[in-house]
Amino acid sequence: MPEMPDERLARLGFVRSRLVRHSAEADEATVPPSGAEDGLHAAFCADKVLVAGGSALLAPRNRDRAGRAAVEIFLGRLDGRPVFAAEIDPAEAPRLADEPAFRCVDLRGLAVEGSLEPHELGLLATARSLLQWHARHGFCANCGSPSLVRAGGFRRECPTCGAHHFPRVDPVVIMLIRRGDACLLGRAPRFPEGMYSCLAGFLEPGETIEDAVRRETYEETRIRIGAVSYLASQPWPFPSSLMIGCVAEALDETIVPDPTELADARWFPREEVAAMLGRRHGAGISAPQPMAIAHALMRAFVDGQA
Incomplete structure (x- = not known):
């Protein structure tokens, strides 16, 4: 079977990503703070991603304008800059609707319209999948206790039974x-x-x-x-x-x-x-x-x- 030529894959959504995942920074002590000045932020609210100035990778000032985060995780690095993903508190949604800096767009719709760089879509796929996993796995599947976010968000741990839980595909x-x-x-x-x-x-x-x-x-x-x-x-x-x-x-x-x-x-x-x-x-x-x-x-x- 011949390999599918690159041009045939060029318009596929979510397949390209320049994110360097943070497996080498899994130690909590090496995870950068979410307020890092050079940080980039992918922010989601009610299943929609926030886009500002033609990009969904927000600078810290725009991330702060988006409001409180219910969950925030460290994805890795893009061109050396730390990248974070946040699920914005749904209570902030009415304010975001009146915020001229943002468009709130369904991720599938973004992929269809092709308005973002292809590598951003791949990074956003990682962000959305991880945020959705955290939203559904707040409790330990082994004993039922509330679990805690660890490894920058690539793991959850149960403080009661010690079980580790990892994102699934x-x-x-x-x-x-x-x-x-x-x-x-x-x-x-x-x-x-x-x-x-x-x-x-x-x-x-x-x-x-x-x-x-x-x-x-x-x-x-x-x-x-x-x-x-x-x-x-x-x-x-x-x-x-x-x-x-x-x-x-x-x-x-x-x-x-x-x-x-x-x-x-x-x-x-x-x-x-x-x-x-x-x-x-x-x-x-x-x-x-x-x-x-x-x-x-x-x-x-x-x-x-x-």
């Missing part, structure tokens, strides 16, 4: 399934009207990537899968997944869609997929946005790289 397989000169695409009930995409599903414990592709495809469409190849991956911070893009060879043609998972599924010839990607399909059928790995997988198929 949920792996998801997403697959371009082909048979001859056609590929299998489906649409979930939640999709925008007319949009079709690659099938996808979470890996289960003790399962290989290849077996997850085969299982998920069969469960959703009753299509059996033979060979599976890896193509590319994409962090997906909603809340914290890794999309593992694969190409799979179908052994069957008859589709029996699972109505609980899919509103429809069908085979699309190469030229029709090209029309979907170009937003020129005669029936108004569309593909995911270029920032999504499903778009890159479909483009690889059209270009003969899948």
